[in-house]
Amino acid sequence: MATVRNWQLGRDMEYPYEGNRPKRQITMFFDLNKCIACQTCTMACKTTWTSGKGQEAVFWNNVESKPYGFYPLAWDVKILDILGSQPWSGSTYKGKTIFEDTAMEEKVRGFLPDELDYMSPNLGEDEAIGIQTTEGDYIKGPTHKNWGFYLPRICNHCTYPGCLAACPRKAIYKRQDDGIVLIDQSKCRGYRECVKACPYKKAFYNNTTRVSEKCISCYPKIEKGEMSQCVTNCIGRIRIQAYKSTDLAKIRKNNVADFLVHVRKIALPLYPQFGTEPNNYYIPPIHVDLAYLTQMFGPGVENAIKQYRNAGNDKELLSALILFGNTEKISDTFKYDEKTDEAVSYDAEGKEIVRVPCTEPIYIRKVLNAKSGAFLTNNS
Amino acid sequence: MKIFVGIAAMCLMASFATPSLAHDDTAEIKSKAITGEVPLDPNSDVWNDAKYLIVGMGPQNLVAPGLAKGTVSSVKVKSVHNGKDIAFLLEWYDPTEDDTETMMNKFSDAVAMMFPVKPGTEPTYMMGDPDNPVEIIYWKAAWQKDIDKGYQDVRDAYPNYNYDTYPMLNNMIDARGNPIEVKDGEIYKPVAPEDRAINTPIGKYTDAQKGYLPGLAVNNPRSRIDRTKPVEELNAIGFGTLTTEAVEGHANGKGIRSFGYWKIVLTHPLKGEVQDASFIGNNGHFMTAIAVWDGDKGNRGGRKNFSNGGWIPLWLEP
Incomplete structure (x- = not known):
């Protein structure tokens, strides 16, 4: 075991290999306040990559409804249960990660799901917590305590991947150029150690080819400077992809990823306590129970919600958020253009990619359409 | 330790x-x-x-x-x-x-x-x-x-398993649930139930169709369908x-x-x-x-x- 730095935990931790951060890390951002679980991302991914035989129950991208929706069934509550109750002290994680305190015969703590766990993607869909317990509950007051939200998930392309650590054949590797984690399809022998070890259950077994497969972050698109299929097909525009600096001493304030993660700290990793330093970041839903969100996204939740509520006044933050879903080209830098009240995105050469108004112009439509003679109202 | x-x-x-x-x-x-x-x-x-x-x-x-x-x-x-x-x-x-x-x-x-x-x-x-x-x-x-x-496949593991379509097989399901074959965007012919995509052994796939089976496409020995x-x-x-x-x-x-x-x-x-x-x-x-x-x-x-x-x-x- 080597000792590596996990900034998400605020401490060093044990990992089977020496730390070796990529030059830059492709990261994906999800604004959970905007996701409506239409599953367009799921289908975009499915039809692009996993429509073959043996991949029937495989979803590299899925959207589950929290707290009771899962894919595969109970994936997160099972690993949380295995780890047991673990403490944070401020922003430092004092508990055990999946790499620490393992049994002698294991490299990573995990579990292999049952085949049936994959057969009902999002079992428990749309069951909100605090659901009515007595008749008439739903009409009782102006505010109610029911909450639920949608959680879109892909492989986290972790800095310290559980799958990579567990593979006895070293068939899994993390690319230096962009941090994408891949399974070598010619080297895998289908032991499913990665399926067992990945705490997010984003490594899958192909029944027909008998080897394991996982999200490839649409690397043919990424290499061309374009965002992944699940991002560019998102109709709710809840996602964006960008390269995050891997050297924390060289954070760029004008880079979308660095700005959201390290400057405003509005985007948080999913279950950072697992210790893999995941590279997908979530803007937490502002109306959800704080204790639940803290368990899921760590101790930064309160600040993230505060930032989000203030986005209307924080033009720089608003600019970063408004770029979500407005271009398929990966942004290198961005800025708020005060003169035109627009968010502007630039590529690595400083060329403008896209310009998005921070305030949508208002058009007032006349009730009578003079051209057709029709009354465009239903208030008649 | x-x-x-x-x-x-x-x-x-x-x-x-x-x-x-x-x-x-x-x-x-x-x-x-x-x-x-x-x-x-x-x-x-x-x-x-x-x-x-x-x-x-x-x-x-x-x-x-x-x-x-x-x-x-x-x-x-x-x-x-x-x-x-x-x-x-x-x-x-x-x-x-x-x-x-x-x-x-x-x-x-x-x-x-x-x-x-x-x-x-x-x-x-x-x-x-x-x-x-x-x-x-x-x-x-x-x-x-x-x-x-x-070669054991999905159909052997799950005899009652059904799956709508594998796009690379040009084999789809019509509105009534019957499999059809589509060629150049037109319905080519109805497919008999025994010929449904899920029943097609991968040994019958063309090389292009095998491209949808990554392990097989890169000749991983685990995916060998011609084992003797x-x-x-x-x-x-x-x-x-x-x-x-x-x-x-x-x-x-x-x-x-x-x-x-x-x-x-x-x-x-x-x-x-x-x-x-x-x-x-x-x-x-x-x-x-x-x-x-x-x-x-x-x-x-x-x-x-x-x-x-x-x-x-x-x-x-x-």
Whole structure:
């Protein structure tokens, strides 16, 4: 075991290999306040990559409804249960990660799901917590305590991947150029150690080819400077992809990823306590129970919600958020253009990619359409 | 702590593996000289006259991932040779027959024998070392089923499974749930239920369609649909280096179930390809090691039982 730095935990931790951060890390951002679980991302991914035989129950991208929706069934509550109750002290994680305190015969703590766990993607869909317990509950007051939200998930392309650590054949590797984690399809022998070890259950077994497969972050698109299929097909525009600096001493304030993660700290990793330093970041839903969100996204939740509520006044933050879903080209830098009240995105050469108004112009439509003679109202 | 236990256990292994045991009658596989072909059939009468050795098995826990507890306690081994080929009969008790790898949480029963490639060398007992490569003959119940019943696929694992369409097969479902074939955007013809996409064996796929099966497209040995024997020949020079031989040798095997027991025959030429173990010279003295997997207990890869006395002396009777 080597000792590596996990900034998400605020401490060093044990990992089977020496730390070796990529030059830059492709990261994906999800604004959970905007996701409506239409599953367009799921289908975009499915039809692009996993429509073959043996991949029937495989979803590299899925959207589950929290707290009771899962894919595969109970994936997160099972690993949380295995780890047991673990403490944070401020922003430092004092508990055990999946790499620490393992049994002698294991490299990573995990579990292999049952085949049936994959057969009902999002079992428990749309069951909100605090659901009515007595008749008439739903009409009782102006505010109610029911909450639920949608959680879109892909492989986290972790800095310290559980799958990579567990593979006895070293068939899994993390690319230096962009941090994408891949399974070598010619080297895998289908032991499913990665399926067992990945705490997010984003490594899958192909029944027909008998080897394991996982999200490839649409690397043919990424290499061309374009965002992944699940991002560019998102109709709710809840996602964006960008390269995050891997050297924390060289954070760029004008880079979308660095700005959201390290400057405003509005985007948080999913279950950072697992210790893999995941590279997908979530803007937490502002109306959800704080204790639940803290368990899921760590101790930064309160600040993230505060930032989000203030986005209307924080033009720089608003600019970063408004770029979500407005271009398929990966942004290198961005800025708020005060003169035109627009968010502007630039590529690595400083060329403008896209310009998005921070305030949508208002058009007032006349009730009578003079051209057709029709009354465009239903208030008649 | 783990490392210390590992080192202690390896020292123990090394002491067991000293050649002083080589001529001990109780711990040697005596390969009986026979005339005629070596049998591939586990029930052949030829085996009746061969002496057996009971090999004690222990859990592999020197390196993770491994087993905390053993799942197969012993294997009974017999051997015969005819001056050209050598054959081994391996028998062990396993109450569950696990012969599929076509379901994500199912693992196959399996057995493997390991030999030093060069006679007279003593590679590290754990998968060999860079100076002393080993050859491994690996039989798997799932491959035996592939041989006996054809390459096992989704339809075999889930007889009632249905799936709307595989786009690369141009095979879709119409509004009434009947499969249709689409060509150039037009409905080409209705497809008979028995020809539904899910029933199409992947052996019938075109090369372009096989592109949708990544393991097969890159010729991963795990995805082989044209397997002709239930054994694989591999080489290794240490942990994590197990590699299928590029040139297929002449090892073979056959496994059957018999009253809760697996009975497996493995055969190997005495003199094979350059990467194969050789059983020529050295006064007939060689070595082997055995590993057994119980699929029902999640055994696969390093999660296995191995002959816990280290290398087992093997003597070819003249």
